[in-house]
Amino acid sequence: MKHLFLLLIFLSGSFFTHAQNDILLTINDEDIHSEEFTKVYEKNRELIKEDESNAPEDYLDLFINYKLKVQEAYRLGLNNKKSYQDELSAYRAQLAKSYLNDVKVTEELVKEAYDRTVNELNARHILVRVSPDALPNDTLVAYRSIAQARERIINGENFEKVARAISEDPSAKKNGGNLGWFKAFKMVYPFENAAYNTAINEVSKPFRTSFGYHIVQPIAARKSKGKVQVAHIMVALNQSDSTIIPEERINEVSKLLSEGASFETVALNYSDDRASYKKGGKLEEFEQGQLSSAAFEKTAFSLENIGAISQPFKTEFGWHILKLLSKTPVPTYMDARVALTNKVTRDVRAQVISVKLDNKLRNKYNVVLDEGLQPYLESIFPEKYSQTKIVLNNEPALSNVAFTLGKRKATYTYKMVADYLLASYSRKTYRYRDQFVKEGVQSFVSVVLKNYHLEHLEEEDQGFSDILKEYKEGLLLFDLLETNIWKKAQQDSIGLQEFFLRNKEDYRSVKTYEATVCTTKSKSLAKKYRNSLSKGITPEKAVLSLNNKNDTPVLLSTRVLTEEELPEGQHLSKGVSELIEDGDNFIVYDVTAITEAKDQLLKDVRGVVISDYQKELENKFVKNLRDKSTITINKEVLNTLITKYEN
Structure with a gap:
């Protein structure tokens, strides 16, 4: 859950390398440059709804709220928690591998792809859309929405019902989120992974793709028929x-x-x-x-x-x-291996092979070996391989510098390289000593390059440093909100009840009509249909008769309608309605039952109430942070931004 929440932080694109730009604002002694705000604002400006202001001064409030929450997390010492340190350490290791494109062995990925080609899934999903570069506050809203949808389903609500109500996949209203059958390479890889790693009929944890946040529920599996x-x-x-x-x-x-x-x-x-x-x-x-x-x-x-x-x-x-x-038929693994390998190496599954990584690092660090290294190492080993044990004496040459790495000039001596070759010497023979030494030295350099780069990524790669910083803040923000907002809203039964009673009118059920609806573009046919009903003929027989005798179709459906779904200005009562004109259509409703609007119990709308209560708690929490904080906005810099974006 935390990992998915944190993806929304560093995928928001707010990675900054500050120059000495003008300071836009100061929050509790923390200076924030206009460059940082501008980059976030420009990436999210077009996502703001048309009926909302997207002026810099309005957007600045959201930005300040985010910064206040992060500061509060540091003030509470959440960054000192062991769980935080462990999470950050694990993430750094994962990110370092990913950032270096150091992915799983290609063969493992090919076998995974083959297994997912042979075994197909039928699944359904719910999508809450959010742009990859959305502001953390906006993506947090999306994440909370998908997490609450999952909670509703786990607590017993029908998946398809929740999908029709929540999902922003355009097809969900009709199919309840059902995707049908699919296999490897048919979905984006994060979605495929989530689906195949979730047990049949279980609901996945929220995960993110380029489309937004999802939950997926596999409902069946089958073997491919080719x-x-x-x-x-x-x-x-x-x-x-x-x-x-x-x-x-x-x-x-x-x-x-x-x-x-x-x-x-x-x-x-x-x-x-x-x-x-x-x-x-x-x-x-x-x-x-x-x-x-x-x-x-x-x-x-x-x-x-x-x-x-x-x-x-x-x-x-x-x-x-x-x-x-x-x-x-489905090919055997060996028959499919070549084609799948080609797919995998072009897919995000395998972003680069180890050789490319090695070449990249060699170009980056431009390792220069000491001229005396090769001759000295050759002098240690016999010209023809023998099983004679080789012992290094404390020769002065062993302390010589073989090469250095990085800004800190990390030093690697002759002895380090010699020890590495000795370990290799005990495991394999050689025909040519110079080749054995040369290959051994290159292998040592490759290992050292990779380890050094992984250990010093923050210093060596600004992009990695920025992403890790964003993750740190996101992890803190998650813990802060989970403790002060999310868990409190779920566990504070008294506060939740009081909130519900204060806002009870907002949760009243709507008035509904259970009706058979006849629609046609012919006014005369609509009248004939209504007359048929008055004679006791069933709607089905009336429509069948009309369609058999006329070219203009008469459509019939049984639905449960709310007043909002009725043509403007129309109100229904039980029984057959008058002829209603709606645009090009003529409609007749046969209302069989009416359910009046009524107050609902908290248990019936608990999920929605919790979500609204969380919003209230968060608003109060942010207000409290603002009240006790010193926030200074540089009006001159802000006015410059306003002028820049006013057109």
Whole structure:
């Protein structure tokens, strides 16, 4: 949880290397330069809602609040906690490897990718969008939202219901967050990792991708069936010729095929798929989950023998008949290894191989070896390898400097290199002493370069130093808010109850109407429908009759509506409504039940109330920090910024 929260801090892009710029403000003796504020402001300016001011003076308040929280965390000594130090140490080690592109061995990544190619997942997710360079305060809001959604689901709420209410994935309103089946390389790698590392029916912890924060719930797994290629004949459901009945036409086609007609010829003459009919209905090879029609895929993969022809079946696009052209099973690991290796090395999974890292470090540090090192080391070892034990005497040359590294001039002596070669000498033989020594020296330099760079990244790489600083502050901010806001809101039952009672009106349920809704663009048809209901005819029979006799469609749905969903100015009562005109449509509601708005119990809206209570606590917390702090804004510098951005 902390790791994900902290990603929002250093991904916000607020990494700074201050020059002696003008000081914009001072908070409790901490000077903050205009450059730091400007960089954050410019990256987040376009994300501010249109109905909110994005002027520098307004944005400055958010910036000050963040700085006050970080200062308070240091004042409370949260940076001295052992848990903080351990977390920071572990993160530094992880970041150092990542920053150097020192990732897992390529072979391990290839095996992981193969396993995830063979084993497919079906999952659903919830997304709360946040820009990668959003201000920490904004990303914190997103993180809290996704964390609360997860808590609701863990506490028993239906995942799809929460997804429809919370998720900012545009498709979630319709599919409840369902993603369908996928495998390796089909999702961004962080999402793929979270999905495959979460047990079936469990809900992952919040994680971040370039889209925002997610939680994912795998709901099923299956073995991949490889790929198939089919040809198809399609009779579209919507025909311009009213004399063509799609089901009858596809049965005629099926009869022709059963009598020996060529599939390719029949496709050319009867198929409504304009993209494939000239090719005898031939489609590109596909995998499970690649097409939008589950019925089409199911039929295609059910065909066993090459040349087999399916029975007619229906999809949302039309009636189809398939012919199996080929089946490609999932390749073995050895067969897939080369292709997967190419994918992995181009993917974020493996950002650089060790050779590239070594070359990068050699170029960076430009190691210059002492001229006498190679000859001296050769003098230690026999020209022809022997198992004779070699003992180093305390010769003065052993203290000679072989090379130095970095700004601090870290020194490596002849003896250090000699000891490294001696350890290698005891494990392997050689034919040529000079080659053994040369390779050994280069190996020693590679090891030293990597270790030195890892240990001194803060000094050697400003970017790493900035990211680590941001992480430090983010970790402190997490602990501060968790203690003073999040846990308090969840554990303070009395305070939560009092907050709920003070704001009870905000949590009243809305008035709803359970109704059958008839919609059509024809006013006369809407009237006929309403008249049918008055005669006791059911809505379903009334609509069926109208659609059979008229070209203009009459649509029927059963829904639970709120007043906000009704056409403007309309109020319903139980029974059949008057004819209502809404834009180009005419609507008739048949209301079967009305649920009045009412007060709700805290237990029914606990998740929402906790979220709102947390906001109140945080506002009070920040106000208290401001009240006891000294904040000085350099008006001249601020006015310069205002002038700069006023257009």
